[in-house]
Amino acid sequence: MSVRIPRPISDFFTALGAGASRLVQRYLPDAFIFALLLTFATMALAVALTPSGPAAVTAQWGEGFWYVIQFSMQASLALLTGWALADSPPVKRVLRRLARVPSSQRQAILATAVVGQLVGLFHWGVVLIAGAIFAREVGIAMDRKGIGVHYPLLVATAYAGLLPWHQGLSGASYLLSATPGHFLEGTIGVVPVSETMFTLANLATVGAVVVLTLVLMPLMAPEEDRVTIPEEKLRKAGSDVMADGGRPAAEDAALKRVVVDSNALCIGTGVLIWVYLGYVFATSPFTEALDINLFISGMLGLGFVFHASFRSFFEVFREAIEGASQVIIQFQFYGGIMGIMAASGLAELIASTAAEYATETTWYLLVFVSAGVVNFFVPSGGGQWTVTGELLAAATRNIPGTDVETMMVAFAMGDQWTNMIQPFWAIPVLGIAGLSIRDMMGYVAVLFVFSGAVFGVGTLLMGYGIL
Numbered sequence: 001m002s003v004r005i006p007r008p009i010s011d012f013f014t015a016l017g018a019g020a021s022r023l024v025q026r027y028l029p030d031a032f033i034f035a036l037l038l039t040f041a042t043m044a045l046a047v048a049l050t051p052s053g054p055a056a057v058t059a060q061w062g063e064g065f066w067y068v069i070q071f072s073m074q075a076s077l078a079l080l081t082g083w084a085l086a087d088s089p090p091v092k093r094v095l096r097r098l099a100r101v102p103s104s105q106r107q108a109i110l111a112t113a114v115v116g117q118l119v120g121l122f123h124w125g126v127v128l129i130a131g132a133i134f135a136r137e138v139g140i141a142m143d144r145k146g147i148g149v150h151y152p153l154l155v156a157t158a159y160a161g162l163l164p165w166h167q168g169l170s171g172a173s174y175l176l177s178a179t180p181g182h183f184l185e186g187t188i189g190v191v192p193v194s195e196t197m198f199t200l201a202n203l204a205t206v207g208a209v210v211v212l213t214l215v216l217m218p219l220m221a222p223e224e225d226r227v228t229i230p231e232e233k234l235r236k237a238g239s240d241v242m243a244d245g246g247r248p249a250a251e252d253a254a255l256k257r258v259v260v261d262s263n264a265l266c267i268g269t270g271v272l273i274w275v276y277l278g279y280v281f282a283t284s285p286f287t288e289a290l291d292i293n294l295f296i297s298g299m300l301g302l303g304f305v306f307h308a309s310f311r312s313f314f315e316v317f318r319e320a321i322e323g324a325s326q327v328i329i330q331f332q333f334y335g336g337i338m339g340i341m342a343a344s345g346l347a348e349l350i351a352s353t354a355a356e357y358a359t360e361t362t363w364y365l366l367v368f369v370s371a372g373v374v375n376f377f378v379p380s381g382g383g384q385w386t387v388t389g390e391l392l393a394a395a396t397r398n399i400p401g402t403d404v405e406t407m408m409v410a411f412a413m414g415d416q417w418t419n420m421i422q423p424f425w426a427i428p429v430l431g432i433a434g435l436s437i438r439d440m441m442g443y444v445a446v447l448f449v450f451s452g453a454v455f456g457v458g459t460l461l462m463g464y465g466i467l
Helices: 007-027 031-049 054-064 069-086 089-099 105-122 124-145 151-162 172-177 200-219 231-237 254-260 263-283 292-307 310-323 325-343 346-356 363-377 381-397 404-420 423-433 437-463
Strands: none
Touching: 007 200, 007 437, 031 054, 031 325, 031 346, 031 363, 031 423, 054 325, 069 124, 069 292, 069 310, 069 325, 069 381, 089 105, 089 124, 089 292, 105 124, 105 151, 105 200, 124 151, 124 423, 151 200, 151 404, 151 423, 151 437, 172 292, 172 381, 172 404, 200 404, 200 437, 254 310, 263 292, 263 310, 292 310, 310 325, 310 423, 325 346, 325 363, 325 381, 325 423, 346 363, 346 381, 363 381, 363 404, 363 437, 381 404, 404 437, 423 437
């Protein structure tokens, strides 16, 4: 049974999505060029607004390449293990079966939104891959049924699964702050996820934005001018993603073949990892023990179990490294931007400007906005928390009636929000889907505007003590 949407409402959102898409296609540069332009813009801002001169800013940029190397490694492993899990045969079989369910364009977009939002709440790396695979499979299933579907909007809907990630189970600032020995432990202590991730403020705001996404994305579906992609072309776009991990090479030694193709050994290794995780969670409350390292371990263990052979897992992992290579390389450029933001005081200037005008009721709103601004320059939740976390924590303590845990929720909301107009994380999605960044970014830009209103209201409710 389908819900009939009034024509004026449908036409308004369809025109809005199409207009935003045209604007983005005309003006948005490619992701790597965007990173370079952002680098030079950050340098110019630092020279203009801080005491650092051109030589100092250049040195800060160079040093920033390795500013957060530990988190860069953690973030890369989170993406790669999530990719390997999403590209495992059992997961892809489930996605293909689900992709055959929709029987209309709006149902296809709604199904993609549901899968994307649920997986995004689970893991930001998994949703980038599983969402793209699902969107492609939905496109193939709809083409077989002879039903036109606007493929760029479908892929944009899958990418929108990244919107709630920082408030979900893989939220970087939440997990980092819950990890003993983290860089802010001397300032805020170890903050269990029960005080951030599982609070009413976090659950209510992320629930609201998930509902918004499920409603908004199908509303932008055009009845005419649909950009459909034939099944043959979609299959070609996904041809580099292997279903079974390849076959043993003839020159492999016998012992090597036994090891890499052994189902028992691979599954046993994954089970061993999960036995350890079971011990950790059995001896400590889940919401207190969960941190980023345990999360990556869990993804690795599931990947071994789902692939059932080391050959399959490492073949997909190799392809994941190739597919994510631009992200990994750009991470270093954004590390350079991060270095400028931190060493020049530019990030501190943004955060302190917000704190200067803050009151008990507006502080969380200003944290949200400033985190969104900084994320545009540092599109890494953990990386941005590393740069601005200490300043935000100190400012929070100086504003009566506010607390660090709620500030972290507002920070997470801002960090994830501007991912909808920052093309950095879209690279692996586009590689699998076979599109360019200009094809789909206009639609998520519309979601950016409406979700910003929802998040803004949420932070004000937090400031008034309602959430």
